[in-house]
Amino acid sequence: MEVSRHWRLRTQRYSLVGEICPNCGVKLFPPRDVCLECEAPAKELFTFTGLGEVYSYTTIYDAPAGFERYVPYTVALVKLAEGPLVTAQLTDVAAEDVQMGMPVEMVTRKLTEDGPEGMIVYGYKFRPISLTA
Amino acid sequence: MTNVSIIGIGQTEVREHWDTSLRHLAWYAIEAALDDAITTDIDAIYVGNMLAGSLSRQDHLGALIADFAGMRGREAITVEAADASGAAALRQAVLAIQSGLVQTALVVGVEKMTDQTGSAIGHALATTLDQDYEAVQGATPAALAALMMRRYLHTYGLQLADFAGFSINAHRNAAHNPYALFRHPLPPERFAAGTLVAAPVTLFDQAPLADGAAAVIVTHSERAMDMSPHPVRIAGSALATDTLALHDRRDILWLAAAAESAQKAMRHAGITPAGIHLFELHDAYTILAALSLEACGFAPPGQGWQLARDGQIGLDGRIPISTFGGLKARGHAGGATGVYQIVELARQLRGEAGECQVPGARVGLAQSLGGSGGTAVTHVLTIDNFQPPFSAQADRF
């Protein structure tokens, strides 16, 4: 049970809150407090729009404990409109319909659970934008 | 600066050692290395291990192994850097000897994968990823390799089959290695029909995980002649890091830590890629083999796969790789893998590689990666009296 660990990350998991570097202007997700590009302190919060496109993707057939029941599932690198890549599952789309460059948007979904009686972990996934058009 | 040489090597078979514990595996490799070196005079022990805490619920391996190997009292610690742990342990031994405070050091890489099965191993492996931002999404080491591979195929207009040469070469070489897990050839048509692990990565792109241990003994080069009939020089040694998470890289197809550590180690040795006779690289996935060849200067970006297609990675090719089967066919024993690479390079440079021998091998490169390349450790090994083409430059920090 890792309640505090997941609770700490609630603004990242539910709202894609990252940071913006006051020195070079680069936007950071996940937040890291020291800019990835210029190594200046970067603690100013920045909320991402949740819009992006598929930069790469994989459909997983051999899953670790905690994810076996979801097999096969698709994990992507999503390039957010504001710049950074984020690792996230794709949802509401069949694996064979995923394409490089496909526009996607962030949604909140169940990521995993700690057994039938345990905590359910929610967080961001991404779905094709065309579904909501 | 003090030169460091390898005076003893030992290894166990890579396989499912159901009947052998973690401590026994480590001991069997140590025993072989001590026999090979004709010494028991060890000052310090560096243990490379990745997952014993998760898989065997056993940490504190320095004290455990020093005690079990009859070296109670010696300085001993574990070095952890995911699957680069063994190579990172060797790096620490090199630094210790160069410091002048340690005369002779034992490096042992050991991994006991089969105390758990299936998804429990996957769960443990995921601890080498960014837990908060990669593993929580169900990502795995294979998934990260697949994300790199899909992008590579897309960028350069390639297909999965273009990577077949890496696995076929590894299996061909492992057939002659009695320590290898897979000693059968891999026909090209089987590669094309591999079971998907994390599309596009299949079982035939992915190195099999198994139990194993390998050990090397190192000392000052001046003392080495008295302690071994065929010492092998560690002419270059470097460790570099990159972002842990793949998504934080500027370019997911450039292994920055691999490039940095290779450049440093080669500069240290006074050598360039043109002077390297063979390369034991980290072929945990075929895409990592291609990207490693590119990062280390053997091919331009996007062309590493062509060395496999053109037969340039075979024992008689331009740059032989995975000469005893590599991770793919010798087997991937986690934190022991980086030490297996060093044992194999030493056998090549001693001219003791048998059917796996690269003719005229005098300079070899070994590179071990942690995870998707968050850590890279590179060593240049040479025959004892090798004269480098360029002046060797010491590390500066």
Ligand SMILES: [Zn+2]
């Ligand atoms: Zn900045």
